[in-house]
Amino acid sequence: MENMPRTKTEGLFFSILMTFLMVYAMVCYNIALNLGGMSNQVFLMAFGELRIMWPAALILEMLVLSKPIMALTMRAVTPEMPPMIIILIRSAITVCLMCPSMSFIAAVLFQDAGAQLPALWVQTAVFNFPMALCWQLCFAGPIGRAVFRLFFRRKSAAAPLAVRRNSTEIQ
Numbered sequence: 001m002e003n004m005p006r007t008k009t010e011g012l013f014f015s016i017l018m019t020f021l022m023v024y025a026m027v028c029y030n031i032a033l034n035l036g037g038m039s040n041q042v043f044l045m046a047f048g049e050l051r052i053m054w055p056a057a058l059i060l061e062m063l064v065l066s067k068p069i070m071a072l073t074m075r076a077v078t079p080e081m082p083p084m085i086i087i088l089i090r091s092a093i094t095v096c097l098m099c100p101s102m103s104f105i106a107a108v109l110f111q112d113a114g115a116q117l118p119a120l121w122v123q124t125a126v127f128n129f130p131m132a133l134c135w136q137l138c139f140a141g142p143i144g145r146a147v148f149r150l151f152f153r154r155k156s157a158a159a160p161l162a163v164r165r166n167s168t169e170i171q
Helices: 008-035 040-076 083-110 114-151 158-170
Strands: none
Touching: 008 040, 008 083, 008 114, 040 083, 083 114
């Protein structure tokens, strides 16, 4: 797929970017839920939790879940599928694995769960999943891919052919 990470450096950049976009939004969402609504203060408050949750998400995604995400994606897609459908499937699978994992980390670190940890974990994951999926598919994914393209522009193989075809037609 054109304009997607191909090297380890590109993959690291993309992972750092996407985890930031997802974690910051989800931390804001959870703080707003806890406060009973959204306010401007939430955007600043989120940076406190972001210091912990962003590295946790990055480590989890890169070292623990990247292989299962890829394996599940490869089982779900076929070579005939359009690239955007493959991207959407991979994004959805990522949310399906990351959301419960990150919800567990958040329940352990930020909620006084005690013996109620399993119930709070499930509640947190259920509240977070719809937001995480919508945010990933509609906002973070498109924004992340657009930013990635700004930093890692690739020339299309079809462009030189089109230029040659147009130049011969003019003559």
